[in-house]
Amino acid sequence: MNANQFVPPEGAFTRTVPIRFSHCDPAGIVYFPHYFDMFNGLIEDWYTEQLGVDYAELILNERHGFPFVHIETDFKIPSRMGEHLDLTLLLMRIGRSSLSVVIVGHLAGVERLRARLVTAMTSLETHRAVELPQALRYKFETYLKRTGQAQS
Amino acid sequence: MNANQFVPPEGAFTRTVPIRFSHCDPAGIVYFPHYFDMFNGLIEDWYTEQLGVDYAELILNERHGFPFVHIETDFKIPSRMGEHLDLTLLLMRIGRSSLSVVIVGHLAGVERLRARLVTAMTSLETHRAVELPQALRYKFETYLKRTGQAQS
Amino acid sequence: MNANQFVPPEGAFTRTVPIRFSHCDPAGIVYFPHYFDMFNGLIEDWYTEQLGVDYAELILNERHGFPFVHIETDFKIPSRMGEHLDLTLLLMRIGRSSLSVVIVGHLAGVERLRARLVTAMTSLETHRAVELPQALRYKFETYLKRTGQAQS
């Protein structure tokens, strides 16, 4: 078995991102900051489509923010225009106000990149961390139980 | 002394980035992928202005790439529109074909973020790692000696 | 009938873009350069999904470019995070080496923005305009016939 082989756990949230002309640099591969933008979009879709939480509502009306406090990424294989990269979201740890997310980028069963992102829930009024609401924590725990704890 | 205090070592390469409207999100702070774009710009300027190496030449004519293989970032204090963030580039390790760079974002002597980025020199023809040319390695070593080894 | 009412012609290529956190600025609305990125993505998808032309192939292997030579856009109603904007692609004029595309952004039957983009087919070797290949021109003409000529 290849060390870079990756099969998403059953029930894991996966979205496919078409690698576009606009993602790529003069070297013909994805310019890396775009990956972080893709990660943010994946998390947004995961809230909305998987957890049934309206992310826009959470930010605009409930005035919560989800800034990243720590990010680690291993870039293993570059991606090129015209490819379709699968991004799978897994959880690693649910803290008092923080959530550790692992995102694996893969294509045809081979892992291309792996990121660990720690996000903290804050109030947009005070810009301080706030405790995760119980309903949201429960959704995170349910997802974690189903998909298993991710390795960073 | 504040744990977040930061004074760049003498001779370190620092550039100031104005935090623009376009960098900020609906929460009013920098949308984090923009930081990675700023890091890339800083490294580009460091090559050109500090080391006297024409970065565009290196990529377009000598056909070398500098993809990132590993990135770690701690986001400590968010930045807002109208602020001027100082970015200082330090070195951590010079490998056979890789370079570990530490970038510290700071403002008024307080550290706001710290990133460690490992980049590998590759051939754009083969997309494989190539050994750092001796002249370039010497420039890296001289800079490292002058500014000291960075902590990640 | 509202002056801003818009119903796409039958057979027109339409894609829905979720307005993300990352698209929006501190004023809470889409930061306008992102619209141009969305337009480019729409054209890419139109080539691939509607015309059956592999856009990546066209650029990377056949070494053609499609730079924009002229752009005009009217921004009528801003869009906000959480909304889903429909983008419809229409044609206005097929030139010797150029194509005039009209993109209408609309939501719930109301036009929010309208862009006219003139793109020229070039050779990436000479960076000069080249005549549209006959097969491509035929696809453009077929689409134009089906959807009707757009108004800028």
Next chain:
Amino acid sequence: MNANQFVPPEGAFTRTVPIRFSHCDPAGIVYFPHYFDMFNGLIEDWYTEQLGVDYAELILNERHGFPFVHIETDFKIPSRMGEHLDLTLLLMRIGRSSLSVVIVGHLAGVERLRARLVTAMTSLETHRAVELPQALRYKFETYLKRTGQAQS
């Protein structure tokens, strides 16, 4: 005299933008949405550095927005990594709540692109156009008198 020759009027606000790796696409030239981001940055700097108006203050504290309502751009000559593009801001028309700005991109006396951007001052509370404050209008008029009326 070359039709594309451009000499900025005396007293006009010009900033030089280094064309970076990150601005360029797989065709090796600037990906066009980046130009619009550069335009926005130029206008921001013009407010702050030329007019002595704190743009961040205007938006964050006085709660004004400056959305674009119309944009027209002619892209004449592409720009490449490593080049330094000069952007000059001129005025065309000062309306009741709108401002028509012309931005010329040039290098070594040759015009590379020309954009006309109409921006409207709005209230971020009501999202409706508001009349330009007298002090700001006076600054615009002074600049227009000094640099002359731009041609679109």
